[in-house]
Amino acid sequence: MTDQPEILALDFDGVLCDGMIEYFQTAWRTYCQVWSPFDPEPTPELINQLAERFYRTRPVIETGWEMPVLLRALIQGIPEAEILGNWPDIVQQFVKTDNLEASVLGPKLDQVRDQWIAEDLADWLSQHQFYPGVIARIEQVLHSPVKLFIITTKEERFTRSLLQQAGIEMPEGLVFGKGHQRPKHQTLRELSAQSNPAPRIWFVEDRIQTLLSVQQQSDLSNVQLFLGDWGYNTQAERDSASQSLDIQLLSLAQFTQPFSSWLEGV
Numbered sequence: 001m002t003d004q005p006e007i008l009a010l011d012f013d014g015v016l017c018d019g020m021i022e023y024f025q026t027a028w029r030t031y032c033q034v035w036s037p038f039d040p041e042p043t044p045e046l047i048n049q050l051a052e053r054f055y056r057t058r059p060v061i062e063t064g065w066e067m068p069v070l071l072r073a074l075i076q077g078i079p080e081a082e083i084l085g086n087w088p089d090i091v092q093q094f095v096k097t098d099n100l101e102a103s104v105l106g107p108k109l110d111q112v113r114d115q116w117i118a119e120d121l122a123d124w125l126s127q128h129q130f131y132p133g134v135i136a137r138i139e140q141v142l143h144s145p146v147k148l149f150i151i152t153t154k155e156e157r158f159t160r161s162l163l164q165q166a167g168i169e170m171p172e173g174l175v176f177g178k179g180h181q182r183p184k185h186q187t188l189r190e191l192s193a194q195s196n197p198a199p200r201i202w203f204v205e206d207r208i209q210t211l212l213s214v215q216q217q218s219d220l221s222n223v224q225l226f227l228g229d230w231g232y233n234t235q236a237e238r239d240s241a242s243q244s245l246d247i248q249l250l251s252l253a254q255f256t257q258p259f260s261s262w263l264e265g266v
Helices: 020-034 044-060 066-075 080-097 102-119 121-126 134-142 156-165 184-192 208-215 235-242 259-263
Strands: 007-010 147-151 201-205 223-228 247-250
Touching (some): 007 184, 020 044, 020 066, 020 102, 044 066, 044 080, 066 080, 066 102, 121 156, 134 147, 147 184, 184 201, 184 208, 201 208, 208 223, 208 235, 223 235, 235 247, 247 259
Parallel strands (some): 007 147, 007 201, 201 223, 223 247
């Protein structure tokens, strides 16, 4: 394995940017619309405690509509350990008992977020923060021979707005956002097709399921996979990556250092 990629592909939320506060606020506002109002109204202290529990269990979420359901589970007293170990069954149980539909809950969550953005974009953007050192690292890569791409499920315009706030201007064509409407492995396939032979691509993601989907593509053997251990993942997922021959566990300290340090222990 070479110690430097030709293309560096990065996820955004959970790799570059921590949007956990925004996730909770959007999920909470949606929760309050779907389920009966609280009586009495919860105190700020109780909401803060709920937020902390949400942050610890958020890695189980597969798609956004599940976030208010996660709050429902926490409020109903389901232990965090059970949520972390058995979320697919738990979420389906709430779907049945509370008569929920992803096709309804998902758009409702999007509507809550869109309304917030329309009313106060600056406030919405302020709910995000970049992980320490990542902006300087992006600057370094943008001024190096390595081509940098961002592949994210966040809308491109918001990804760019957040980067611009941090002083990063990404050239056109380097950000693949929600509107691209392709699984990440397909986007990586498109990047691979840019040259022949296929370029060396390093892909950093915080969701192991996404990495596993890339791993299953036989024509993407040119893509080295990295799981960012500072993102939205669980200890069990990090342990799985550390035992994998195809997925390299990466720390934030390594990410901010030269590429050669990413491969320590490989």
